[in-house]
Amino acid sequence: MPERPNQYLGEALTHAVLQRRREAVRTHQEEALTEVQGHLSTQRVIANELDDGIRTLSTHREELHRLESEANDGSLLAALVRPFTARRTALARSSVTEALVVRYEAVSVRLREATAFSDELKLTALELQQEVDRLHRELGESLHNQRVAAQRVLQAQEALDALDANAELSPEQKDRRRDRFGFDLRTETVALDLHKAASEHCRNHLPAARSLRDTVLQLHEEMAAYVLGATHTVNAAGRRIQGLGMLADAPTVVAELQESLDALQEAMEATAAYVETSQDLVAKVLPELAARVAAAGEAGAAVTEADLRMLNREKRRAMAERALREAAEEEISDLLGDL
Amino acid sequence: MSLDAARISPYVRALSGALDALAPNDEYVPLAEAKDHLHALDPAVSGDLLAPYEIEASTGMPAYGWLERARAEAVLARRNAPEPSDAEIERARGLDGALGARMQARRDLHRHLREARLLPSLRLHGAARRLEPVDAALVYDRLAPDGRWVRVRAELRLAGTTDGIRVRPQGRLVLDPALQHLFTRHATVALGGLWETLERATGGTLQRLSRGFLGPFWYPGMERDPAVPQALYSGLLLHSSIEVFGTDVDGDRHLDPYQSAGAAETVPEGCGRYRERRFAATAAVEPHVQAWSQDHGMKCVVVPIGRRRRRL
Numbered sequence: 001m002p003e004r005p006n007q008y009l010g011e012a013l014t015h016a017v018l019q020r021r022r023e024a025v026r027t028h029q030e031e032a033l034t035e036v037q038g039h040l041s042t043q044r045v046i047a048n049e050l051d052d053g054i055r056t057l058s059t060h061r062e063e064l065h066r067l068e069s070e071a072n073d074g075s076l077l078a079a080l081v082r083p084f085t086a087r088r089t090a091l092a093r094s095s096v097t098e099a100l101v102v103r104y105e106a107v108s109v110r111l112r113e114a115t116a117f118s119d120e121l122k123l124t125a126l127e128l129q130q131e132v133d134r135l136h137r138e139l140g141e142s143l144h145n146q147r148v149a150a151q152r153v154l155q156a157q158e159a160l161d162a163l164d165a166n167a168e169l170s171p172e173q174k175d176r177r178r179d180r181f182g183f184d185l186r187t188e189t190v191a192l193d194l195h196k197a198a199s200e201h202c203r204n205h206l207p208a209a210r211s212l213r214d215t216v217l218q219l220h221e222e223m224a225a226y227v228l229g230a231t232h233t234v235n236a237a238g239r240r241i242q243g244l245g246m247l248a249d250a251p252t253v254v255a256e257l258q259e260s261l262d263a264l265q266e267a268m269e270a271t272a273a274y275v276e277t278s279q280d281l282v283a284k285v286l287p288e289l290a291a292r293v294a295a296a297g298e299a300g301a302a303v304t305e306a307d308l309r310m311l312n313r314e315k316r317r318a319m320a321e322r323a324l325r326e327a328a329e330e331e332i333s334d335l336l337g338d339l
Numbered sequence: 340m341s342l343d344a345a346r347i348s349p350y351v352r353a354l355s356g357a358l359d360a361l362a363p364n365d366e367y368v369p370l371a372e373a374k375d376h377l378h379a380l381d382p383a384v385s386g387d388l389l390a391p392y393e394i395e396a397s398t399g400m401p402a403y404g405w406l407e408r409a410r411a412e413a414v415l416a417r418r419n420a421p422e423p424s425d426a427e428i429e430r431a432r433g434l435d436g437a438l439g440a441r442m443q444a445r446r447d448l449h450r451h452l453r454e455a456r457l458l459p460s461l462r463l464h465g466a467a468r469r470l471e472p473v474d475a476a477l478v479y480d481r482l483a484p485d486g487r488w489v490r491v492r493a494e495l496r497l498a499g500t501t502d503g504i505r506v507r508p509q510g511r512l513v514l515d516p517a518l519q520h521l522f523t524r525h526a527t528v529a530l531g532g533l534w535e536t537l538e539r540a541t542g543g544t545l546q547r548l549s550r551g552f553l554g555p556f557w558y559p560g561m562e563r564d565p566a567v568p569q570a571l572y573s574g575l576l577l578h579s580s581i582e583v584f585g586t587d588v589d590g591d592r593h594l595d596p597y598q599s600a601g602a603a604e605t606v607p608e609g610c611g612r613y614r615e616r617r618f619a620a621t622a623a624v625e626p627h628v629q630a631w632s633q634d635h636g637m638k639c640v641v642v643p644i645g646r647r648r649r650r651l
Contacts, residue, residue, distance in 0.1 A: 095520040101460055105407065112411040119441055126434040235404050 008148055009141040013194045018201070021138075025205050028131065032212050033290060035124060039117075039219055046114050050230065053107035100241045107234055114227045121220035128213035135209055139202035142195050147327040149192035153320035156185035192323055211288070340396045340562070344382065347392045351377045351401075353644070354556055357577035360619035360642045366581055367551040368458055368480050368488045375455035377401075379409040384451055386444025388412070395486030396562045398555035403460070403482050409448075410457050416449035458488060463519040467510040473497040474546070475504065475512055479522040487554035491526055491533070494585075495543040503541050526550075530582055531605045545607070547585035554578060567597070568631055574624030575644055580616040588613045596635035619644050 011017060159181045163174055342350055355377045363370055379385060380392075380401060389409055393402035423431070423442050432439025458480070465477040479491040500506050503518040521540055525533050534548050557576040563569065580595060588611030593600045595616040606612050617640040618628050625641055632639040 095523040098461060098520050098523040105410065105460065108407055108411040109414045112408065112415055116415065116445065119438060119445075122435065122438055123431050123442075126431075126438070130434065238404050238407065239402070 006148055006151070008145045008191075010138070010145070013145070013191065013198060015194065018194055018198055021198070022201055025135075025201070029205065029208055029212065032124075032128060032131070032209075036212055036215055036219075039121060039124065039216065042117055043219055043223060046110065046117055047226075050107065050110045050114065053103065053110050097241065104234070104238050104241050108238065111227065111231050111234060114223060115231070118220060118223045118227055121216055121223055125213060125216040125220050128209065128216055132206065132209045132213055135202045135206050139199055139206070142198040142202060143327050143330050146192060146195040146199060146323050149188050149195055150320040150323035150327065152188040153185060153192055154317065154324075156181050156188060157317050157320070160185065189319070192320060196323060340394050341391050342394055344387065344390070344392065347380075347382050350392075350394075350558075351381045353558070353575050354401075354577065357556065357575060357619040357644045358553070360644045361553070361577060361579050361617060362642075363551070363553060363579055366490060366492055366549050366583075367553050367579060368490050369456075372456050372458045373488065373553065375451075376406060376409060376457045379412070379448060379451055379455065379457065380405060384444075385409070385412075385448040386440055388441060388444050388448060394561075397564075398486040399558055399561050400486035400488070400554040400556055402486060403484075406458065406482060407460065409452070410460065412445075412448055413452040413455070413457055416452035419453075422446045422449065458482060461519065461523055463514060463522055465504065465512040465514050467506060467512055468494070470506070470510050473499065473506050475506075475543070477504075477514070477518075477522075479519070479526060481523070481526060483527070483552065483554075487552045489526065489553075490549075490551050491522060492547075492549045492551070493537055493545060494547040495537070495541060495545045497541065497543040501542040504543075530584055531607065534584055534607055545584075547583065547587060549581060549583040549585075551581040552579065568627060570627035571624060571631060573627065574621035575619075576621075576624050576628065577619040577644070578616055579618075581614070583613045584610050585613075586610055594637050594639060596632045596637060596639060615639075618642070621645065 160178065163169070163177055163181065166174070169177070355374050358370060358373055358377075380389060382392075389405060389412070391405070393405045394400070395402050423446055428439055428442050428446070431442050460482050462480045463477065465475055468474040468476055474494065474496050477493045477495070479493075481489050481491075483489040497504060497506065503515045503521070505513040505515075507513060518540070521536065525536050528536075530548060530550060533550075534545055537543075537548070538545055555578055557572050557578075559572055559574070561572065563572055578597065580597070584606060586609055591606070591612045593614050595614045597616055598614065600614075619642050620628050621644045625643060628639065628641050632641075
């Protein structure tokens with residue numbers, strides 16, 4: 001809570017400052033939206049590439065199965081033919097280990113890419129949370145300042161009202177004070193309205209800022225969980241692919257490699273689900289986000305000085321009282337954690 | 340198996356120092372690639388980006404998965420994406436310390452990897468040494484399944500272009516990818532068998548065939564091979580081993596206390612065979628290695644780790 005309850009907090013607010021804040025938030029949110037669009041697009045690309053990589057890696061399962069059948073073929077004909085076919089196919093036969101290692105390395109690169117991207121998402125989410133925090137802080141300051149301005153308007157109004165009934169003052173003294181109080185009244189009324197506009201500005205932009213943050217958080221959570229699971233599975237497969245390559249495609253190798261590829265099947269299913277989620281995010285979340293940011297930018301047009309000049313004393317009093325009431329309601333909501 | 344994070348930097352630096360001490364020649368994988376790769380694994384460069392820090396339990400060498408993560412990062416590093424500035428990293432660190440540390444580690448690692456050459460998981464290349472007749476050298480490098488680093492080097496005489504090898508007029512060799520598959524399938528079979536397979540597949544005549552391993556790397560506390568004295572694990576001990584069949588090798592020399600001479604393997608006619616194991620050892624383990632070698636009736640080369648090498 002502010003240490004000086006009757007003093008304004010933060011920078012002095014003018015129309016120019018308020019306009020600058022509006023522009024800054026609007027620009028920032030548009031940039032953030034572009035960044036989120038980029039993240040969504042990158043996520044989709046990475047997810048698709050991983051899906052392709054893991055799918056291709058797992059297709060070697062069939063080749064392994066064929067090798068296992070050949071190696072286990074104990075028929076007389078197979079035994080007689082094997083030396084000749086082996087010689088003929090010395091160069092023609094490809095190494096399953098070689099093919100698996102190449103594919104595994106391609107998937108490994110994609111996983112590293114996804115890991116780095118997960119960090120980028122986290123950074124963006126943290127920056128967007130910082131923006132939400134800043135809007136909350138500015139809202140708190142604006143509400144406080146609104147209350148201070150409202151109290152000052154009422155004080156100036158009361159002083160003006162009391163002036164006419166004061167018989168002790170000379171007409172010149174009354175004129176001088178009336179000018180002073182009148183000036184204070186108009187100045188504080190403008191301040192009240194500016195702080196009110198500042199509060200509105202923060203309130204309008206908070207939902208869009210929250211949505212942006214939540215979208216990126218969701219992307220990060222999904223990507224981090226996916227990367228963790230996929231890395232574990234792919235690494236386990238990699239250990240077997242490399243570790244068993246020593247035996248050069250022998251049948252005992254094949255059976256264990258098949259187990260690894262079964263594990264890859266699970267990773268592939270998880271990837272497919274992840275790709276679907278990311279496509280859903282692009283299709284549904286992005287248009288909603290764009291609409292929210294646009295709506296926040298359009299809301300809360302600046303109060304013009306012409307509007308302020310139209311305000312008569314009664315309206316000013318009513319406005320100040322309303323501002324105090326709203327500030328009190330805000331405090332209660334704040335205490336209840338409902339802001 | 341995994342090592343504690345605190346032991347990783349000392350581990351990779353010790354292995355790198357041991358490689359320096361061994362000074363492997365071109366019958367082993369390139370020293371620069373091995374050291375660049377180890378530097379990338381060092382948490383002082385890559386933080387925890389390449390975790391988990393997996394070690395092959397039986398050989399004490401970095402596991403394939405750990406090495407592969409560095410290779411995958413190298414692919415990303417060479418894309419030359421804009422790197423974060425100091426200010427951006429500081430800003431991220433202010434928001435989340437661990438995230439800022441990872442961004443810093445990724446930037447440092449990528450800077451290293453853009454300049455580095457890493458050990459390949461599988462690689463075959465060849466060069467002509469003479470054109471008439473064609474003498475060619477094929478070099479196959481691999482991260483072996485047990486974690487050791489292996490190079491197979493074949494020198495062969497060709498009657499011209501064959502199924503697997505085309506000889507360009509200026510002497511450049513174009514290798515059929517199938518030849519690399521052949522090496523991958525047969526790289527670890529008995530050397531005599533590999534000799535026969537290569538001659539059959541390429542139609543050439545082998546002059547010399549060698550297979551050199553770097554590793555295992557033994558250190559206190561690791562899984563011990565019960566066939567060797569406990570004392571060999573009392574310090575750091577890196578092995579390099581080589582087996583050579585060649586027309587330029589006389590007789591059959593066996594200087595490897597860790598491998599038995601074995602039954603008489605068929606040596607191609609006109610060839611000799613040579614097998615040797617060398618060691619890089621810290622002071623605590625050096626006398627034990629010497630004693631163990633002498634017990635096997637041989638004197639092995641043991642170079643000290645971390646001290647000035649004696650001239651051998």
